[in-house]
Amino acid sequence: MSTFQNIKGTFDILPDPYTDDGGTRVASTAEWRYVEDTLRDVMARHNFDEIRTPILEPTELVARGVGESTDIVQKEMFAFERGDTNYVLRPEVTAPVVRSFLQHHLEQRGGVQKLFYMGPCFRAEQPQKGRYRQFHQFGVEVLGTDDARADAETIAIMTALYEALGIADTRLRVNTLGTPDRREKYVEALRDYLEPYADDLSDTSRRRLERNPLRVLDTKLEHEQQIVQDAPQLIDYVNDESRAHYDRVKGLLDDLGVPYDEDPHLVRGLDYYTETTFELESAALGAQSALAGGGRERLFLALDAADVTLPGSADPDVFIAALGQDAERWVFRTTQKLRADGLHVALDLKGRSLKAQMKEANRQNAPYALIIGDNELEAREATVKEMESGEQVTVAFDELTEYLSTHASEGAEEAPVTGG
């Protein structure tokens, strides 16, 4: 075991996928890139612009944005002081985006600002399966409108994203939280309703009843779900405006043909959420089924559970094997020239035997291998081996780019990497 390890709750992303100590499959860089590219593509089609903000932010910004009393601020921030400034590794991106929006007067761009972001966030929670201290978050913020269409579009985008990535068996649940003042009244009513059942509740739910009654609604226990089923519903407590807004959002989802279930007991953990709330869940994830809500994502777990196959690393178009020092020099020069011509070229950097170089060409899955030795240098012709058939031809040095461009591109269909 090496001396240093990655910090607990973080993970390395490597050229190849691997399984971590907890049994979770960690995707390769190529898979991450594919997902990121797909997200960007979908967002572009929805006319969203990307925003990138610093990972380091003032502690006070986050504390106020998320709420001083939340667990995130109380005990889950990586915060430190340097000089007379308090810094924090961002635990979420909404506050930074709003900060940036205000600071740079983005409203001056005119119209509604539709922004998305992706990048690492940090929370000092105890890590467990699928939850990390450094995690990657994707999200969208629509600023400058409270139109129901903004909500509907955001929800529709989330389903579109998962569709684009090939995750089909998702279920969308929606609800409205209304305004904070009404929600407080609802919490009281909920508490009153649940108190009489306290003896029937699990320890967990009893504790939640004390501290955060809304969380009792999330129970997974069947007999508790029956109690919850008849509990007061949020929709009966929100004001007319919230209700009308909610109805418009649902109508728009209907228009778009986005299927959803209304869940009158769907709540979110943090209290800064208002109005429309939603949760996209995947049956394949089991107990912790929530994928996205308010724009928070657990993408790779879902991709893994859904058995989605992503493209792997690109294979080289050609591997060039050199025999002897003269050939090595020629190969080194020619490799750069072919690369400048747009080809993906691999070569040996250890001066190994031809046998070892051919083995490497095979391992890298190159469709063609060039063999260059004294004979080839003298004739100014490369020996070109087609790896699958094993057939060899000679190609004049001057025609290499053309030959490889036409032949290699045919055979070099990107081979998918098998997931799971």
Add this chain to the structure above:
RNA sequence: GUGGACGUAGCUCAGUUGGUUAGAGCGCCAGGUUGUGGUCCUGGAGGUCGUGGGUUCAAAUCCCACCGUUCACCCCA
């Protein structure tokens, strides 16, 4: 912070009631083929058995402590 599980080669793991030099598969390197990959054969490198202490003639194995990892709880994505 609380509870459980685990820690042997790069990876996945075996290792009997404690018993000699700790093994397998895969991967890696080399040879068989001094200019040719995949399959095959042969060989090789690679281990403070997580760390420290204890019991014992003898500890990977039993006991204790610590460290690390992990799952779950809390909370939440």
